[in-house]
Each structure stands twice: as C-alpha cells, then as structure tokens.
Amino acid sequence: MAKQSNNRLSSPQELEALRASIIKSRDAQKPCITVCGGTGCHSFGSEGVTDAFKQEIKRQKLGDKIDIKVTGCHGFCEKGPVVVIKPKNIFYQQVKAEDIPEIVSETVVKGKIIDRLLYTDPATGKKITYEHEVPFYKEQKRLVFGSNGLIDPNVIEDYLAIGGYAALAKALAMKPEAVIAEVKKAGLRGRGGGGFPTATKWETCRDAEGDTRYIICNCDEGDPGAFMDRSLMEGNPHSVLEGMVIGAYAIGGHEGYIYVRNEYPLAVKNAQIAIEQAEKLGLLGKNILGSGFDFSVKISRGGGAFVCGESTALMASLEGKVGEPRAKYVHTSEKGLWEQPTNLNNVETWANVPLIIKNGADWYGKIGVQGSQGTKIFSLVGKINNTGLIEVPMGVALKDIIYGIGGGIPDGKKFKAVQTGGPSGGCIPESLLDLPVDFDELNKAGSMMGSGGMIIMDENTCMVDIAKYFVNFLEGESCGKCLPCREGLKRMSQILTDITEGKGREGDIELLERLSATLIDTSLCALGSTAPNPVLTTLRYFRDEYEAHIKDKRCPAGVCKALVTYSIDEEKCPGCGLCVKACPSEAITDMGKKKPVVLDQEKCIKCGACYDVCKLGAVVRK
Amino acid sequence: MVKLTINGQKIQAEEGTTILEAAQDNNIYIPSLCHHEEVSAYGACRLCLVEVTKNGRERLVASCLYEVTEGLKVKTDSERIAANRKMLMELLLARCPNNKAVQDLARKLGVEKTSFKLDDNDCILCALCVRVCQEVVGVSAISLVNRGVDRTLATPYFEDSNVCIGCGSCAYVCPVDAIKFEDVGDTRHIYWPNNKMEFKLKKCQKCGRYFAPQAQLDYIIKKAGLAPDAFDNCPDCRD
Numbered sequence: 001m002a003k004q005s006n007n008r009l010s011s012p013q014e015l016e017a018l019r020a021s022i023i024k025s026r027d028a029q030k031p032c033i034t035v036c037g038g039t040g041c042h043s044f045g046s047e048g049v050t051d052a053f054k055q056e057i058k059r060q061k062l063g064d065k066i067d068i069k070v071t072g073c074h075g076f077c078e079k080g081p082v083v084v085i086k087p088k089n090i091f092y093q094q095v096k097a098e099d100i101p102e103i104v105s106e107t108v109v110k111g112k113i114i115d116r117l118l119y120t121d122p123a124t125g126k127k128i129t130y131e132h133e134v135p136f137y138k139e140q141k142r143l144v145f146g147s148n149g150l151i152d153p154n155v156i157e158d159y160l161a162i163g164g165y166a167a168l169a170k171a172l173a174m175k176p177e178a179v180i181a182e183v184k185k186a187g188l189r190g191r192g193g194g195g196f197p198t199a200t201k202w203e204t205c206r207d208a209e210g211d212t213r214y215i216i217c218n219c220d221e222g223d224p225g226a227f228m229d230r231s232l233m234e235g236n237p238h239s240v241l242e243g244m245v246i247g248a249y250a251i252g253g254h255e256g257y258i259y260v261r262n263e264y265p266l267a268v269k270n271a272q273i274a275i276e277q278a279e280k281l282g283l284l285g286k287n288i289l290g291s292g293f294d295f296s297v298k299i300s301r302g303g304g305a306f307v308c309g310e311s312t313a314l315m316a317s318l319e320g321k322v323g324e325p326r327a328k329y330v331h332t333s334e335k336g337l338w339e340q341p342t343n344l345n346n347v348e349t350w351a352n353v354p355l356i357i358k359n360g361a362d363w364y365g366k367i368g369v370q371g372s373q374g375t376k377i378f379s380l381v382g383k384i385n386n387t388g389l390i391e392v393p394m395g396v397a398l399k400d401i402i403y404g405i406g407g408g409i410p411d412g413k414k415f416k417a418v419q420t421g422g423p424s425g426g427c428i429p430e431s432l433l434d435l436p437v438d439f440d441e442l443n444k445a446g447s448m449m450g451s452g453g454m455i456i457m458d459e460n461t462c463m464v465d466i467a468k469y470f471v472n473f474l475e476g477e478s479c480g481k482c483l484p485c486r487e488g489l490k491r492m493s494q495i496l497t498d499i500t501e502g503k504g505r506e507g508d509i510e511l512l513e514r515l516s517a518t519l520i521d522t523s524l525c526a527l528g529s530t531a532p533n534p535v536l537t538t539l540r541y542f543r544d545e546y547e548a549h550i551k552d553k554r555c556p557a558g559v560c561k562a563l564v565t566y567s568i569d570e571e572k573c574p575g576c577g578l579c580v581k582a583c584p585s586e587a588i589t590d591m592g593k594k595k596p597v598v599l600d601q602e603k604c605i606k607c608g609a610c611y612d613v614c615k616l617g618a619v620v621r622k
Numbered sequence: 623m624v625k626l627t628i629n630g631q632k633i634q635a636e637e638g639t640t641i642l643e644a645a646q647d648n649n650i651y652i653p654s655l656c657h658h659e660e661v662s663a664y665g666a667c668r669l670c671l672v673e674v675t676k677n678g679r680e681r682l683v684a685s686c687l688y689e690v691t692e693g694l695k696v697k698t699d700s701e702r703i704a705a706n707r708k709m710l711m712e713l714l715l716a717r718c719p720n721n722k723a724v725q726d727l728a729r730k731l732g733v734e735k736t737s738f739k740l741d742d743n744d745c746i747l748c749a750l751c752v753r754v755c756q757e758v759v760g761v762s763a764i765s766l767v768n769r770g771v772d773r774t775l776a777t778p779y780f781e782d783s784n785v786c787i788g789c790g791s792c793a794y795v796c797p798v799d800a801i802k803f804e805d806v807g808d809t810r811h812i813y814w815p816n817n818k819m820e821f822k823l824k825k826c827q828k829c830g831r832y833f834a835p836q837a838q839l840d841y842i843i844k845k846a847g848l849a850p851d852a853f854d855n856c857p858d859c860r861d
Contacts, residue, residue: 305769327665327687480747480766480773482666487713490771491738511737518709521682521702522668 008282010290012169018281019166022157031066031108032086034149038073038231039266040388041080045096046070049081052100066108069158072148072235072270073227075389076136079119084131084149091131092117122385122407136386139405141367143375144351145228145391148235153270156277159238165283167354171246172291179250180206183353185361187373192218192309192346193421193450193526195372195439198353201343205333206251208341213253215295216337216344217244219260219267220314222306223422224473226453228377228389229347233260233267236351237274241297243350245284246357248295251343256297259314263304272299306477310525311336311344313479324479325525346451348377369395372438376452380406383413383458392437399433402456413458417541421450423470424530426537427463446537448530462559463542464549468496470534478527485528488519492535500560504550509539558621561606565622570596573618579610626694641685641696642670652698653707653731655797656748657686661757666748668710673697682706704732712736718743723798744800745775745815751792751801761785761841764792764814775800776816788812788821788835808832826856833857 009015035041035050053068074082079093085107092103095117106112118127119134128134131149151158159165171179184199205213217240221229233240244256258275260267275297278284286294300318307313308323315337317323336342352374356364368374372394378401379389385407392401398418402408409415417427420437426447428435435441439449457466475489492515495508516532523529539546548554555563568588573596580590580597587603588610596618599610611619623634628641628650635644640663645652654670657663663686670685675695682703685696697703711728716738718724724746728734749766752775756762763786767776777783788810793801803812810821823832824839833856843852 327684329683329688475771478770480768480770481664481749483668483710483713483746486747486770486773487717491713491716494739507737514705514709518706521706522671522710524665524668524684 008280010282010287012173012289015160015165015169015283015289019160019163022161026161029087032069033066033103033108034069034071034084034086036072036074036080036082036084036149037070038075038077038080038148038235039227040073040077041082044080044094046081048097049083049095049100052097053104056100056104060104060109062104062109066104069152071151072153073231073389074149075140075142075145075231075391076134076386077388078386089131090129091119091134093119136388136390136405136407139400140391141375141393142391143355143367144239144348145232145235145377145389147239148231151236153235153237154273156238156274156281159236163358164238164354165242167356167358168242168245168283169289171249171357172289172293176206176250176252179246179357182361183250183356186356186364187361187371188349188352188356188364189372189439190346191348191352191376191451193424193448195449198345198349201333201345202247202251204331205253205341205343208334210335210339210341212255212340213251214337214340214342215244215248215251215253215256215297216314216318216342217256217258217350218309218311218314218344218346219258219264219271220302220309221264221347221451222261222304222309222477223451223453225381225455226379226422226451228379228452230264230267231389232347232351232377233258233264234270237267237270238278239351239354240271240347241274241278241284243345243353244297245288245295246353247343247345247350249288249293253343254294254296256295257300257318257337258297259300259302259308259318261304262301268299268301275299305479306474307479307525307527310527312525314344315342322479324481325527327524348452368393369436369438371440376437376449378437378452378454380454380456382419382454382456383409383461384456385410394438395436397433398428398435398437401437401454402433406456409456409458413460415456416459416461417457417463417466419447419455419457419466419470419534420453421448421533422453423473424448424527424533425450425453426533427457427466427541428537429541431541446540447533460557460559462500462555462557463538463545464496464555465500465557465559467534467538468493468500471496471531474527474531478531482522482524482528484519484522485524485531488515488523488528489531491515492519492532496535499546499549500555501562502549502553502560504546506550508550509543509546512539554622558608558611564606564608565601566599566604566606566608566611567620567622568596568599569618569620572616573597574616578613579619582609582613584609624690624692624694626690626692626696628696629698635690637690639690641672641674641683641688641690641694644690645685645696645698650698652685653727654686655727655746656750658750658754658795660795661750661753663687664749664753667714667746669707671703671706673700673703707731708733712738714746717741718746718798720744721746721798721800743815744798746798746800747773747775748797750795750797751775754791754795759787759789759791760845761787763787774816775814777814777819780817782817782819786812786819786821787838787841788819789838805832810835824853826859827854828859829856831856 081095083092083095188198189195305323308317310325313323313325332342375391377391419427471492475493478485480486519532520529575595577590580588585605587600589598633648652670655667665684665687671682672685711733715728715736719740721744763783790803793803808823821835824836839853
C-alpha cells in the first residue's frame with residue numbers, strides 16, 4: 001500500500017507523474033487478497049475474515065509478500081463474504097474465518113484451488129474458479145460499479161492507479177460549455193428517479209441568475225431494498241467526488257454538498273476521508289490542479305426522512321429547516337439552496353460523469369439504447385437466487401436480469417411480478433418479462449426506473465398485500481404538508497387493509513382509482529404523485545386478485561390471513577406428525593400412528609408452517 | 623405588467639403576482655383554504671388548483687403558488703378540476719366531518735358526503751396559524767409537529783409556550799375555526815387542538831376593564847420601543 005501522498009498537485013502533469021510513480025511502485029504480479037467489506041458481506045462477517053487474514057499473514061511472516069485489501073461492495077451479496085485473490089482473480093465465496101489459514105497456505109502460497117470455496121453454477125452444476133467467469137458477473141457491464149472490487153475506498157492512490165481524476169484534468173482543459181456539450185451528447189439522464197437529462201439541468205443552472213451556484217450530491221437513498229448509492233459512496237467515493245468537481249467546473253459552482261443519510265455511517269466516513277484526501281492533493285479546494293478553479297465540498301448528514309430524497313425537501317433540510325418539499329414551478333436549478341441556483345444530481349449520476357469525459361460521448365452513447373444511454377445499477381432483491389447489486393446496459397430485457405444474472409427464483413417457485421423503482425414504482429407481471437429496462441419503457445408499463453430497486457416476487461405473493469405494504473411505507477414517510485398525500489395515503493391504506501382483511505366492499509376498486517387520480521394530479525411533490533403507482537399497476541395487471549378478495553373473500557396466493565383457512569384432509573393424512581412439530585401454536589394434535597391429525601381452528605394462527613411441511617397434500621389451504 | 627387570460631377573460635397583472643391573486647383582483651372565484659394575503663404562500667390544501675396552458679402544454683398547478691407569465695392561459699374550472707376538488711373535499715370531510723366551515727365548502731363544491739371512514743378533527747393542518755405566528759406576530763409559538771398522518775398543531779412538546787403572547791392571531795386567521803379563545807374576567811384562554819394556555823389580561827388604569835394580554839402589550843412595547851406606560855389605558859381611555 002502506497003503512503004498517502006501529501007504534496008499538492010499544481011498541474012495535470014504532476015498528477016500524471018504521481019500516477020506513474022504509484023503504478024511503478026506496485027507489482028502487478030504480487031498476490032493481493034481482496035475482501036469485500038460491503039454491507040452484505042459485512043453482515044455475513046467479513047470483518048472477522050479480514051482479521052483472520054491479517055493474523056495468518058503475520059503468523060506465516062508473509063507481510064511483504066502478500067497484500068490485503070478491504071474493498072467496497074462487489075455486488076454478489078448472496079454469496080458473501082466474498083474474497084478475490086489477485087492477480088488471477090480466484091473467486092472464493094461464503095468464506096469463514098476458519099478457512100483462512102488454508103487459503104493463505106494453499107491458494108496464495110502454493111497456487112492450489114480450494115474446491116469447496118468455489119462457486120457452483122446452479123445451471124450447470126460446474127465449479128467456477130475465476131471471478132470473471134461467474135455467470136452473475138459475466139452477464140453484467142460494470143462500468144461504474146466494477147472498480148469497487150479493485151480499490152480500497154480509503155486509499156486515494158488506489159483510485160489514481162486505475163486512472164482516477166484523469167477525467168477531471170481533461171475537463172479542466174476544456175471550456176465549461178464544452179464539458180456540458182459532451183455530457184449532453186452522451187445522453188446522460190439522472191439516475192436518482194426522474195431520469196431528467198443531466199446536461200439540460202447543468203445548462204439551466206449555469207445560465208441562471210444568482211450570486212453563487214451550489215452543487216449537491218443526493219445520497220439520501222431510502223427505498224426499501226435499495227442500496228446501490230450507498231455501496232457506490234462506500235466503495236468508490238472518489239468517482240463521485242470527481243464527477244462533482246467536473247460538474248461544478250462546467251456549471252461554475254464553487255461550493256458543494258454531499259447530503260448523505262446518517263444511517264449510512266460507512267458512506268459518511270468514506271466520503272469524508274475522500275474529501276480530505278482530495279483536498280490534500282489539490283484535487284479539491286483552491287486552484288484545483290493549478291487551473292485557477294476553486295471548489296470545496298462539505299458533508300451534510302440527513303436525518304432519515306424518505307421525503308428528503310426529494311430535491312426541495314433535501315435543500316430545506318440542508319438549510320436546517322424541516323425537510324418538507326415546496327412547489328417546483330421555479331426549478332431548483334434556478335432557485336434552490338438558499339434561493340441560489342443549485343444543481344443536484346444523484347450519486348450514480350455523478351459517478352457516470354468521469355467516464356463520459358474520459359472516454360468521450362461517442363463511446364458512452366454506444367452503451368445502452370437510444371434515449372437511455374449508459375448502464376444502470378440495480379439492487380436485485382426479494383425472491384431471487386442471486387441477491388445483490390448488478391450493473392447492466394440499459395435496454396436489457398427484464399427476463400435476462402431475473403433469469404440470467406439473477407439466476408431465477410429460489411425453491412423452484414414461479415415468478416409472479418417484479419417491482420421496479422422502489423415504493424413509488426410499479427409491479428410488472430410475467431407477461432412483460434421481455435420488456436427492455438430503460439427509462440421510457442418502464443414508464444409505459446406504469447412503473448419507473450426510480451433509483452434502481454428491483455424486488456422480485458414469486459407465486460406466493462399476494463399483490464393486494466404488496467400494494468398495501470408500499471402504500472403503508474409511503475403513508476409513514478409522507479411529510480404531511482399537502483392534503484392529498486397525507487389524507488389520501490391514509491385512506492388508501494385503510495381501503496387496502498380492509499380488502500386484505502375480508503372487509504372489502506363493492507366499489508373499493510373504483511374508489512382507489514379515483515383517489516389515485518387525485519394524488520397524481522394534485523400532490524405537492526413526487527412522493528404523493530407517484531405513490532399510487534403500486535396500486536394502479538397491481539390493479540392493471542392483477543385486478544382479478546383484488547376481485548377475488550372483495551367478491552369471493554378469497555386470497556388466491558394464500559397470504560391474507562383473514563381470508564385463509566387450513567384444514568386436514570383425513571383421507572390423505574397418515575398421521576406422520578411432521579405438521580404437529582412444525583406448528584408454533586400447538587394447534588395440531590397427534591392422534592397416534594396411522595390416524596389423521598386434528599387441527600384446532602381456534603388455536604390456528606394461519607402461518608402456513610403445516611402446509612409447507614406436508615409433502616402429501618394432506619394440509620388443505622382455502 | 624403581464625397579460626394573461628383566465629377563463630377566456632383577458633386580464634393584466636403585475637409581474638410576481640400569483641394566479642390566485644390575479645383572479646381575486648378580478649373577482650374570479652377560486653376556492654382555497656390555506657391562502658392568506660398577509661403570509662407566504664404554502665400550497666397545502668390544493669383546492670386552488672387550476673389548469674394552465676403554457677407553450678401548448680396543459681397542466682394542473684396550485685394557483686396560490688404559480689406566478690403569472692405573459693400569454694398564460696388559465697382555466698379555473700373543468701371536469702378534471704372539479705373531480706379533483708371533490709375528491710379533496712371528500713378527504714377533508716372525512717377528516718373533519720363535524721366542522722361547519724368544511725361542511726359548507728364541501729356543499730359549495732358539490733360534495734354532500736364522503737366515501738371514507740369518519741374521523742373527528744377540526745384542524746385541517748393548513749398552517750395559516752403557524753405562518754401568522756411566525757411571519758406576522760414574529761414569535762413562532764406554535765408549529766405543525768410530527769410527520770405525515772400524525773401531523774398535528776402544537777406548542778413545542780405540547781407544553782405551555784414561553785414565547786406565546788396570547789394575541790389570538792392564530793384563532794383569528796383559522797379558516798375553519800379550529801382554534802378558539804375567550805376572555806373570562808382577568809384571563810384569556812386560548813384553545814388549540816391539542817393544548818390550551820391562559821394569559822393574564824391588563825386592566826385599564828382609567829376605566830378598570832381588562833383589555834389585552836399583558837404579555838402581548840409587553841411584546842409590542844419592546845418591539846416598537848414605546849414608553850413602559852404606553853398601554854396603561856385601554857384604547858377607549860387613551861388620549
């Protein structure tokens with residue numbers, strides 16, 4: 001690991017000289033153990049794995065022969081903790097502290113592969129040795145996220161060694177207008193939700209009247225199940241920072257903020273370290289790389305309100321006021337933070353900027369599809385084999401994500417729907433699995449790209465229950481300022497709860513539709529106006545399920561407890577007693593061998609444990 | 623001056639005027655609950671929504687916040703607007719089924735009953751009282767606390783406020799009479815939805831009647847730099 005460089009760089013030439021010296025000081029053939037320290041791997045115990053590696057390397061006195069690096073998220077959270085041994089990129093998964101002495105002695109020292117730690121491709125049953133051959137990675141295009149596995153986010157030299165800040169040097173030699181033109185030509189659209197053309201926003205902000213211009217990075221990711229912005233900020237904060245400096249230069253801003261949720265302590269810490277390192281090297285602060293351009297960045301920690309991801313609420317919060325949105329008839333790019341022109345972009349958007357400047361708009365424009373250029377990071381969660389963060393070129397079909405990269409649905413269950421775009425997105429059914437994933441196609445399907453959450457649901461999901469879950473989430477997160485969002489979501493939640501409890505009434509569907517129309521038309525901000533999406537898409541694609549709940553008092557998926565009863569088919573039950581053991585509420589009584597068990601409806605809590613455990617079909621769900 | 627049309631009627635308004643203000647100046651009715659000319663616009667009740675057409679694009683906007691622009695075409699009523707206003711009133715009526723002002727406005731907009739379960743509030747959370755207290759009185763004794771469906775009007779921590787001067791502006795500005803106050807003997811009582819406070823009234827040195835809260839008079843004397851005895855007498859007994 002190179003020492004932190006302390007000399008301020010005063011020209012692009014000095015930057016390149018530093019880069020060359022860092023690369024020269026490193027032996028590309030030296031074994032380097034990278035341990036993923038991302039959120040998923042961390043909760044699987046990656047910290048213990050790292051400690052064990054350090055101890056073992058010390059014990060075997062290999063300190064000068066082996067490097068160890070804790071990186072940000074690699075994306076394959078399902079198989080954490082993930083360890084990749086370079087230079088060959090040997091990929092070990094679900095590594096435990098006890099495996100470490102063997103990994104060091106056998107793999108790192110002798111080059112032998114440990115079979116049991118390899119990933120098995122469920123499709124072919126074959127063991128896979130190298131990271132780049134794992135289907136989960138092979139099908140991706142990891143332009144923005146891929147560097148996470150190569151660098152220690154707290155070591156700026158790592159970022160410089162892979163070409164970091166070269167785009168900034170290039171941009172500073174261009175005219176600001178030319179930087180904007182390049183981003184415009186690339187077709188970059190905001191990755192935070194709305195998909196607004198980034199360059200248009202920059203242009204408006206640059207041209208707006210004001211004493212100063214503020215640059216903001218929105219790292220207030222709050223969608224349930226989404227963790228891409230967090231992982232990018234944790235794993236590669238310099239790429240975000242570099243994008244921000246380039247944007248600030250193009251717009252003519254000198255002060256910037258990273259608004260990051262306080263629930264993301266590692267993102268806060270790594271962003272702070274990155275800022276300090278960049279300042280020391282003169283990549284941030286006064287006279288950046290000797291260009292005469294000044295730009296400084298501060299961190300503002302968010303208090304955890306979902307609505308603060310909305311730009312005007314975020315700015316209110318940044319100003320120290322209650323995080324509530326205001327009308328955007330005058331755009332924030334003209335009048336934002338402290339009434340000054342303000343440009344806000346999402347973490348992933350900023351991280352795309354250096355790629356565009358470095359490789360050019362023509363290169364970038366070839367990735368993805370017309371209107372949705374570039375890649376998008378998604379968090380693939382829910383009922384999917386390969387839970388994790390993925391990055392794909394836009395335009396890829398949903399089914400390729402779910403069945404290709406995602407490895408399909410666990411336990412041989414059937415796919416039912418995918419919720420894209422977070423709680424304000426929509427549920428897309430199986431019939432639309434060929435849908436190309438881009439901004440416009442998702443909108444047409446009634447959903448949206450959002451910030452890139454993708455929640456997969458299997459056949460055991462009740463779509464009314466899912467709509468209720470999202471509406472309840474939004475009801476809890478509505479700021480309460482405007483009437484339609486506050487009162488409307490409360491009523492929507494009441495109606496959906498009634499339906500799932502068997503108290504649905506004729507006319508409820510129409511009332512939900514009328515209410516949705518008013519939320520869309522009249523809400524003050526996008527939280528309210530997009531909140532009906534889960535209801536409207538489930539009504540559009542799964543209306544029969546609503547009708548079954550309301551008219552037949554039946555939950556087809558068997559999820560809504562008030563509408564489900566379990567009973568024992570005495571003909572089929574051999575009295576094996578498996579269900580008796582599985583029942584957590586002692587509702588089933590063993591009547592002796594070869595006699596059917598008896599289920600007490602009074603005690604039954606309708607958890608379905610008996611149903612799941614019985615292989616003979618003797619437990620009947622109605 | 624900016625030229626625009628509202629419901630086909632050509633009107634002129636000063637730059638920086640909102641559609642709602644321009645309409646009111648021309649006696650064109652747009653329903654609203656959370657707007658008051660003395661305080662900043664807020665855009666919470668959404669009843670004042672109108673349809674605007676600009677550059678060929680039609681959209682619904684809150685007229686209390688949207689500023690007039692040259693050539694703007696505004697419609698204050700349409701099927702879409704009426705449907706939305708009715709739904710908003712149904713929501714308000716479910717929140718405040720027993721409030722007379724809400725009932726009256728609902729009836730005016732063609733809503734007799736609500737499709738939703740009935741609650742029993744008076745406060746519609748329009749924040750007019752909060753804005754008056756902050757922007758006109760300048761003390762910020764009350765605010766809307768909690769988030770979303772739990773939002774409610776209160777003094778900090780629901781305790782007696784040590785900055786409230788008992789002026790009653792909050793009650794005066796409330797469009798639905800959800801805040802009440804009364805003077806009984808030497809005491810003023812203010813009743814907010816969640817808590818109440820009492821204030822000692824000042825006695826006129828001449829006629830002996832109680833005429834205003836002592837705290838309010840002290841506040842005015844301090845703020846305006848008046849003599850300490852400026853309010854010893856009630857308005858009727860002053861020279």
